Amino acid sequence: MSADTRSKPNKGSGGENAGAPGSLEEAGGKSSLQRGLAILRLLASSNETGARLTDISRALDLTPPTVHRLLKILVEEGMAEADKATKRYRLGIDLFGLAAQAxxxxxxxxxxxxxxxxxxxxxxxxxxxxxxxxxxxxxxxxxxxxxxxxxxxxxxxxxxxxxxxxxxxxxxxxxxxxxxxxxxxxxxxxxxxxxxxxxxxxxxxxxxxxxxxxxxxxxxxxxxxxxxxxxxxxxxxxxxxxxxxxxxxxxxxxxxxxxxxxxxxxxxxxxxxxxxxxxxxxxxxxxxxxxxxx
Amino acid sequence: MSADTRSKPNKGSGGENAGAPGSLEEAGGKSSLQRGLAILRLLASSNETGARLTDISRALDLTPPTVHRLLKILVEEGMAEADKATKRYRLGIDLFGLAAQAxxxxxxxxxxxxxxxxxxxxxxxxxxxxxxxxxxxxxxxxxxxxxxxxxxxxxxxxxxxxxxxxxxxxxxxxxxxxxxxxxxxxxxxxxxxxxxxxxxxxxxxxxxxxxxxxxxxxxxxxxxxxxxxxxxxxxxxxxxxxxxxxxxxxxxxxxxxxxxxxxxxxxxxxxxxxxxxxxxxxxxxxxxxxxxxx
DNA sequence: CAAAAGCTTCCGATATGCGGAATAGATGGG
DNA sequence: CCCATCTATTCCGCATATCGGAAGCTTTTG
The missing domain is CATH 3.30.450.40 (GAF domain)
Known part of the structure; x- marks a missing residue:
């Protein structure tokens, strides 16, 4: 914690996804692992509805290609699931199995x-x-x-x-x-x-x-x-x-x-x-x- | 491109642990995200006892510095916990909270x-x-x-x-x-x-x-x-x-x-x-x- | 049907993560 | 009590994996 302020002005206006209030914990620092985990957390907070790629991109202030790549990995690893129909991502069931032990x-x-x-x-x-x-x-x-x-x-x-x-x-x-x-x-x-x-x-x-x-x-x-x-x-x-x-x-x-x-x-x-x-x-x-x- | 294929190209060669059949599910590929997740999975499978850094290092065929760095991130992010006394790592409770939604x-x-x-x-x-x-x-x-x-x-x-x-x-x-x-x-x-x-x-x-x-x-x-x-x-x-x-x-x-x-x-x-x-x-x-x- | 928004691929520059080696700390045995 | 061994942690140069702009492609919207 502390000291991240990545200086991104955050464009704010966006507004529509009332989903996660306040939180928005910034991208996640620097490492791709952190970013991946940030994505998981975001998915967790919007699991009701699921999140689309651009939602994530905006919320975490990451570029779409980056999010895309990370999501692909997460999906391959079973930590996230893509609903091909609605283009929405949710947490994967593997994660659930994982945490059953946690x-x-x-x-x-x-x-x-x-x-x-x-x-x-x-x-x-x-x-x-x-x-x-x-x-x-x-x-x-x-x-x-x-x-x-x-x-x-x-x-x-x-x-x-x-x-x-x-x-x-x-x-x-x-x-x-x-x-x-x-x-x-x-x-x-x-x-x-x-x-x-x-x-x-x-x-x-x-x-x-x-x-x-x-x-x-x-x-x-x-x-x-x-x-x-x-x-x-x-x-x-x-x-x-x-x-x-x-x-x-x-x-x-x-x-x-x-x-x-x-x-x-x-x-x-x-x-x-x-x-x-x-x-x-x-x-x-x-x-x-x-x-x-x- | 159904893409569902969990079989990856798998380049195999890398070779060091190619020999061992069964277990040892390979490091996790290349990306640090994958490696981090591999660590989490390993921790899940050894949550009874916990795993030490070198255990992970050996099991996943990653060098100790790498594991150390990844673990540090995971701990900071709440996905893993370190028992400072025994030097053992376990899955973090945050992960559990995460997956409650999964x-x-x-x-x-x-x-x-x-x-x-x-x-x-x-x-x-x-x-x-x-x-x-x-x-x-x-x-x-x-x-x-x-x-x-x-x-x-x-x-x-x-x-x-x-x-x-x-x-x-x-x-x-x-x-x-x-x-x-x-x-x-x-x-x-x-x-x-x-x-x-x-x-x-x-x-x-x-x-x-x-x-x-x-x-x-x-x-x-x-x-x-x-x-x-x-x-x-x-x-x-x-x-x-x-x-x-x-x-x-x-x-x-x-x-x-x-x-x-x-x-x-x-x-x-x-x-x-x-x-x-x-x-x-x-x-x-x-x-x-x-x-x-x- | 056209336009917009979103998703995905490509690719070069570079920052990021990697691992060897060295240090510090812990553990155990003589 | 000290030394040998094993483990954890830090450092640093190199190279690779990651990033994001741009452009193609698909889907949604009007």
Missing amino acids: GNPNNLRDICRPILLRLSATLRDTIFLLVRSGFDAVCLDRSEGPFPIRSFTGDIGGRVTLGVGQGSLAIMAFLHEEEREEVIRFNLPRMQGVGIIDEVYLRTEIARVRDLGYASRSTGLLPGMSGVAVPVLDRDGHAVAALSVGTISERLNEERLPVVVDILKRESAAISRQLNPFDPVLRRPAAILGGGPA | GNPNNLRDICRPILLRLSATLRDTIFLLVRSGFDAVCLDRSEGPFPIRSFTGDIGGRVTLGVGQGSLAIMAFLHEEEREEVIRFNLPRMQGVGIIDEVYLRTEIARVRDLGYASRSTGLLPGMSGVAVPVLDRDGHAVAALSVGTISERLNEERLPVVVDILKRESAAISRQLNPFDPVLRRPAAILGGGPA
């Missing part, structure tokens, strides 16, 4: 999937699995409950500033001391308007969460909505993820809250156990290896 | 998620959502039922040759005529040993599936296992996906099969309806737009 340390996602299902069935609310990524929390998976609520954290792959939301707090509270400090320092300015803005209060909250073992507050982001989250700990007691429930406040009243917390904690512990499947003797993991998908 | 035409995945859940709960078996990708079917999503069965199609992102398995057949049967012919021509050789090898029989099967509206056979791949699948159709009556159930044969006997098929068809129709949310008058799709995840 952000999945220790197969966290796979391990949690059945647990999320169980939880959403039991609690009847939507359950989120969040992991830390830098200064954000990322939604790794989600399992919808029957109740029609949508947290803005909602989409899989979506990010929130660490510290905003209960899941985030649960993770924050169980980070290494120094990491937490770093996050707080970096994130406080980012939380303006969407989260806690007072450092003292934030620290109080974190201490409380650490103490109780769960985070639960009316978020204040959406009136009437509440959340409760517990951390998923590694064997050193540090957060690797969080399980979070988002629902309407009435469903997390004094009566029900302890029950929910209890269930969440139990499941979180189950996950932790699976994360460290480590039998002093037979410490061979799932390793089915061998065949390979060829 | 291979998701019309938000098929999002639309189907609750339906898969419902189905797996109702039928108590594992439900697969497959889409076509070139000459393969790709598993877009999966919802595990209580029964402990695993189809080899299992993993999200996994691919099967179109024509192998019931889901595949369901898709095949409802492709455009010409597309189907193309697929058959291309895939027959690929199905040796893992699927139907007789063209006449394959065509009979397809006709049958088309006629019945579902595919169901003991796959023969795993004795005792069966599958049943229905296509998900677009408004022209062509397959965009398939819903598939994999389970033990006993659970798809004459008595239960019709029930299952019926349920699947109903859900498939529900998906189709959502895919074409198109009211002659108010033909504005789901477009909630605006906010964006920012």
Whole structure:
């Protein structure tokens, strides 16, 4: 980041593709790899409709021949797909397969999937699995409950500033001391308007969460909505993820809250156990290896 | 110029690792974009453990400085992550967020998620959502039922040759005529040993599936296992996906099969309806737009 | 049917990425 | 504790792969 300003005046007017607001993260620097990735990101942001070559060209400020060449490579590699009919490009399915493995340390996602299902069935609310990524929390998976609520954290792959939301707090509270400090320092300015803005209060909250073992507050982001989250700990007691429930406040009243917390904690512990499947003797993991998908 | 040919001119000669058959999928050609993507693929295949710089260097036959530079870019762009402690690289979470959008035409995945859940709960078996990708079917999503069965199609992102398995057949049967012919021509050789090898029989099967509206056979791949699948159709009556159930044969006997098929068809129709949310008058799709995840 | 916009190919100039070699850092063994 | 080995990182000159202007070709628009 920083310092790119390629001095391109950007011609601005163009206007029509209301698609990606603000973002427009400039071309992508210099290397063709960066440019290729920039194209992928652009495609991701316009996957609803797809993007045409010239759209990309304009948005990224690259010449059509360049975009054409890069797209050709991306398509050959399966990272993008061209709809020959409409001349629109979309992200390729290979990319999807690729990323099924991504952000999945220790197969966290796979391990949690059945647990999320169980939880959403039991609690009847939507359950989120969040992991830390830098200064954000990322939604790794989600399992919808029957109740029609949508947290803005909602989409899989979506990010929130660490510290905003209960899941985030649960993770924050169980980070290494120094990491937490770093996050707080970096994130406080980012939380303006969407989260806690007072450092003292934030620290109080974190201490409380650490103490109780769960985070639960009316978020204040959406009136009437509440959340409760517990951390998923590694064997050193540090957060690797969080399980979070988002629902309407009435469903997390004094009566029900302890029950929910209890269930969440139990499941979180189950996950932790699976994360460290480590039998002093037979410490061979799932390793089915061998065949390979060829 | 259909150009679909993934076979590249391949110049072969370069030669150093020409010897090793299998694995080692060559560096990735020439462009740095290709090399970068090759690295990502390698990381995906070794995400369990992570890969070190020299591992990558050797596996892809690139010099360490090159790998180092590319990795640096990938890390900066969030596509890879470096574990500074172990010196190992893994896929980055950004990639995951990226791909959450991928291979998701019309938000098929999002639309189907609750339906898969419902189905797996109702039928108590594992439900697969497959889409076509070139000459393969790709598993877009999966919802595990209580029964402990695993189809080899299992993993999200996994691919099967179109024509192998019931889901595949369901898709095949409802492709455009010409597309189907193309697929058959291309895939027959690929199905040796893992699927139907007789063209006449394959065509009979397809006709049958088309006629019945579902595919169901003991796959023969795993004795005792069966599958049943229905296509998900677009408004022209062509397959965009398939819903598939994999389970033990006993659970798809004459008595239960019709029930299952019926349920699947109903859900498939529900998906189709959502895919074409198109009211002659108010033909504005789901477009909630605006906010964006920012 | 003409005009415009978009897509693709070609090609020369040059910036970009490449890899050999040398440095710094980590790891392990004697 | 020090040395040998392996790995990661930096540097730099050379060459290649990439870029973009221009022009041909195709599709859409009016």
